[in-house]
Amino acid sequence: MKTILIILITLTGQLAWSQNFSGKVTDEQGQPLPGVTVQNLQTGAYSHTDFNGVYRISESQIGDSLKVSLMGFEKANLVLSENSNDIVLSQKTISLDGVEVRRSIDAQSIFADVNLQTNPVNSSQDLLRLVPGLFTGQHAGGGKAEQIFLRGFDIDHGTDLFISVDGLPVNMVSHAHGQGYSDLHFVIPETVEGVEFSKGSYKADQGNFATAGSVSFQTKDHLDQSNVKLEYGQFNHRRLVGMLNLTPQKSGKTDAYLATEYLYDDGPFESPQKLGRFNALAKVTTRPGQDDKLTFSSSYFDSDWNASGQIPQRAVNSGLITRFGAIDDTEGGATSRLNSTIAYDKALQNQWSWNSKAYYTYYDFELYSNFTFFAANPVAGDQIRQKEHRNLFGAETAFSKETKRVNYEIKAGLRSDLIRGNQLARTQNKTLTLENIYLGDINETNAFVNLDAEISAAQFTFIPGLRLDQFLFNYRDNLGSGSPMNSDQAFLASPKLSVVYQTEKNQQFFIKTGYGYHSNDSRAAVQNFGRKTLPRSFGADLGSILKVSDKLLINPTLWYLYLQQEFVYVGDEGIVEPSGRTRRMGADLSVRAELAQSLFFDTDFTYSNARSIDDPAGQNYIPLAPQFTWTAGLSLMDFKGFSAGLKTRMLGNRPANEDYNLVAEGYWITDANVNYAFGKIKLGVQVQNLFNTSWNETQFATESRLRNELNPVEEIHFTPGTPFNLRTTLTYSF
Known part of the structure; x- marks a missing residue:
């Protein structure tokens, strides 16, 4: 007693x-x-x-x-x-001793945060490469969305990677060029303040396309000072960025700024690509009280360009064209995007929080391509046009609560895409329409609810989650007179479960599991192909995050990913290409080290084994799936006014087709930069491809026919990578 x-x-x-x-x-x-x-x-x-x-x-x-x-x-x-x-x-000055390994599923994002702090970011490609192990490639004159590679995936332009900016989705469903198309060029890189990434689909707020992973960018709420940046380089490269702080008073209550970007670039091609791009972003953040935050932002993006396209290796070998020549130099396109978002965050009583946002996008897209040259039409050529106009609406709201042992969140949302004039047509010289292959209107809606929880028990954190998705697909074929809307719908439940073990010394061990999915294109979903509209993925990660010392971070991971059905709508041909069940497995290793004060080292290594399950051995390679990737870099930060960086990246050989008798050759490229700041002025020099390596940025196994050939030939077609490219920058802050 x-x-x-x-x-x-x-x-x-x-x-x-x-x-x-x-x-x-x-x-x-x-x-x-x-x-x-x-x-x-x-x-x-x-x-x-x-x-x-x-x-x-x-x-x-x-x-x-x-x-x-x-x-x-x-x-x-x-x-x-x-x-x-x-x-x-x-x-x-940036130092790794300020990095804390958090008891959460998002802890790996610190590796991207270190990348953002220690490496200059000047393009959308640089933004995506902040994610360890992610590679990109451009193959249409600089104006088209980048091709993306991650975890054994040729993600094309976003089919298996969900991308967002301030909660605004970048991926376009049922896009004229391909499912999940993600053009990140509307983001001004200098406005980005943070990045969160996740490989696999282990979080309940990850929905469509988040099979290989997801990337979320956050733009700045506040500018410390206004600045103007002028960039000039080879190949007639010009870039001007202006960022104006509209609320220089240090009240902390309201912040507003305006950022603009203009870019022009001809590229190294014999036919100048004449890439022109304009961006503008206005953002206002106000905090009425300690528990409130209201954010409004609006951005506008406009771009047009010419392209030399993908060229056949045989045309270069025979001397018909050079590496920077073209078979059809009338390719190119134009696109624009207007975005508006509003977000409200409120801290409620008893440790409850409420977060809501709504967004709207008006989007235009027009692209001219020629992949097969004269295979289909020996006289006029095989040029195609892909075109669409889109209105995108979305909203979501979330309630979350933090308690001593349990944190949880429930979120509901809706996204609706209204697409008009979704077109695939055969054209000539971008001026003459020869034939409409597809022309229609699409209405696609996705409603979802997700539940997340973090349950702490001693040094363990259990993270269960559940996502519920309902899709409605509608497609009207405008080539048929009076054709009604054809409809289909699908529902999917995606459970998740992760377990994190956290020591007292900034060390985390985790196992993550979860189901995800990537949706089919509306044009295919409404037709009875006997294919799944929302094929599942299942993945698992086993790894750790180790802060070995105040100066060293290590993240080794073993992973597995299964896809119930792998297919995408091939906008270039207007067909669906199913490839059945697939499985991928591999290993990732990331290291961040502070070698000395202001001197940082980073490296990322990935190995992936990607195979089709239903095809016989030797014929079950997944085309263009990366097998080995490696990046490494040294960064000097703010040392007596100087900063500098040396970054190398290697993408290994890949199968270009299912039996690997065509090889997409790998490359090894090194970039460098050096900057010096004095007073309000900063001077910089950037070098792309420091050693002037001859490399192919993107490669495809394509069957094409040149004008003087009797029959089509299947071989590697490629876009050449940038040769040695020197750029200088001047930044003035005020």
């Missing part, structure tokens, strides 16, 4: 003295800092600041010491008191 009484008194004392505390973390300019790690050094309790820089920490009492840390800022300690528990962090 006496023992029980002592225990009750002890527990009562703990409850009496243990309290919940809150405070705000800001930088020296008064700007709130989200994502700051706050840990009680006495009890081990931890928290992270929210959208307004506010933390809420339990299991604490007056006099406890809090450790406050965020990469890019000096660490700080705070002693809890009855009065204000706010704290100001001072910026410092």
Whole structure:
């Protein structure tokens, strides 16, 4: 009895003295800092600041010491008191000692964060390459979305990778050029502040296309100062970026800025690509109170270009054209995109949060290509046009709650794509329409609900999740007179479960599992092909994140991914290409090291084995699936005004067809940069392909016919990679 009484008194004392505390973390300019790690050094309790820089920490009492840390800022300690528990962090040179391995499924994103902090980003390709192991390639004059490679996937332009910017989806369903088409060129790279990525589909908020993974970019809410950047380089490259802070007062209540970008580039081609691009972004963020945040942004993007297209190896070998020549130099296109988003975040009572957003996109697309030259039409050629006009609407709302042992979130949302004039036509010289192959209207709607939870038990965190998706597909064939809308619908439930074991020394071990999917194109979904509209994927990751010391981060992972049915709508031909069941497995290794003050090393290695399950051995290779990739870099940050970087990337040989008798040859490319800042001015030099390597950026096994040939020939067609390319930059801040 006496023992029980002592225990009750002890527990009562703990409850009496243990309290919940809150405070705000800001930088020296008064700007709130989200994502700051706050840990009680006495009890081990931890928290992270929210959208307004506010933390809420339990299991604490007056006099406890809090450790406050965020990469890019000096660490700080705070002693809890009855009065204000706010704290100001001072910026410092980037250092890995400020990196905390979090007890969450998103912890791997710190590797992309380090990349963003230590490597210059000047293009959408640079943005995507922030993800460890992700490679890109351009094959249509710089204006078309990049081809993407990740985890044994030739993702084409986004079929198996979900991409978003500030919650706005980039992937286009039922696109005229191909399912999941993701053109990231509407993003001004200098406005990006953060990136989160996930490989596999292990989070319930990951929906369509998130089979190989997902990437989410966040743009800045605030500019520290205004600046103008001028970039000039070889091949008539010109780029001008302006970023204007419209609220220079340090109130922390309202922030607004305007960013614009103009780019022109002819490329190394004999027929200049004449790539022109204009971007504008306006963003306003206001915080009416400590618990509220309202964000509005609007952006506009417009681009047009010419292209030399993919050329056959035999034409180069015979001397008919050079590596930078063309069989049909009338390819090219034009596209534009207008985006508007509004988001509201609210911290409610009892540690509840409410987050809502709505978005709208108006999108135009027109692309001219010629892959087979004179195989179908020996006189006029095989040029095609793909075209569409799209209105995209979406909204979602989420409620989440943090408790001592359980965090959970429920989210519901709706996305609707209204596509008019979705066209595939045969054309000549971009001026004459020879034949309409497909012309129709598409209405596609996706409604979803997802539930996420994080359940802590000692050093384990269990992360179950469930996503429910309902799709409605409608397609009207406008080539048939009075054709009605053909419809189909599909429902899918995708369960997930991950387990994270976190030590006290910034070490995390995890196993992640989950079902995902990629949807079929509406044009195929409404036809009775006997194919699944929403084929499942199932994946598993086993790995760890080890902060071996204050200066070294390591992330090894073994993974597996199964696809119930792999197919995409091939917009170039207007058909669906199913390839049955597939499986992929492999290993990833990422390392980030701080070799000395301001000197960083990074490397990422991936191995993937990708095979078709239903085809016999030797004929079951998945075309263009990467097998080996490797990147490595050295970065010098802010050393006496200097910063510099040396980055190399290697993509190994890949099968170009199912039996591997055609090889897409690998490459090894090195880029470099050096910058010097003095006062308000920063000068920079960038070199692409430092050693002037002759390489092929993208390659395909294609059957084509040249004008003087009797029969079509199947062989490697490619777009040449950029040769040595020197650019200089001048940035003035004010």
